[in-house]
Amino acid sequence: MIFLEYPKCSTCKKAKKWLDENGIKYDERHIKDNNPTFDELFEWTENSGIPVRKLFNTSGVLYREMQLKDKLPTMTDEEMLKILSTDGMLVKRPLIIDKKIILVGFKENEWENKLLNK
Numbered sequence: 331m332i333f334l335e336y337p338k339c340s341t342c343k344k345a346k347k348w349l350d351e352n353g354i355k356y357d358e359r360h361i362k363d364n365n366p367t368f369d370e371l372f373e374w375t376e377n378s379g380i381p382v383r384k385l386f387n388t389s390g391v392l393y394r395e396m397q398l399k400d401k402l403p404t405m406t407d408e409e410m411l412k413i414l415s416t417d418g419m420l421v422k423r424p425l426i427i428d429k430k431i432i433l434v435g436f437k438e439n440e441w442e443n444k445l446l447n448k
Contacts, residue, residue, distance in 0.1 A: 331356045334366065334425035336418070345424040345436035354445055361418035361425070368415040375407070378432035382410045385434060387422045396420075 333349065333356040335342035349356055366374075375382050383402055387393055398420075402410060414420050426433040431444050 331426060331428040332359055333357065334359045334361045334418075334421070334423060334427070336361050336423050339423060341436050342424045345426075345441070348436070348438060348441065352446060356426070361421055361423050363418075365418035366415060366421060366425075368411050371411045371414050374427055374432050375411070377430050380432050380434065382407045382414070385414055385421055385425075386410075387420055390419055392417060392419045 331354070333346065335346065335358065337343075337360060346358075371382075371385065374380070375385070386398065386402070388399070393399070396413075398413070405413075422434050424433075424436055426441070426445070428445075433441055433444060
């Protein structure tokens with residue numbers, strides 16, 4: 331299981347604490363230093379069925395600077411994946427990647443249902 335995080339992110343810290351408290355093992359990956367590649371993002375969305383748009387960090391500075399809110403509706407999935415793969419700060423975090431399970435953002439109930447009740 332991969333845990334993609336931005337270490338300064340308070341939500342990522344909460345998620346990491348939750349994983350540790352529940353004894354869930356994971357490999358940490360700094361989302362800015364080791365951005366997901368196009369191929370990884372493609373595979374994750376294909377395997378999970380999660381829409382590509384759900385992977386965008388819509389509250390991020392870079393998202394706003396690039397005016398992606400206005401551009402995404404006319405973009406293909408491939409175009410969105412290419413943009414996401416350019417900078418980890420565009421990707422919503424934290425992310426859990428485990429075979430066919432992908433969790434985007436930290437919602438404790440969702441994480442509990444998907445990770446503890448497998």
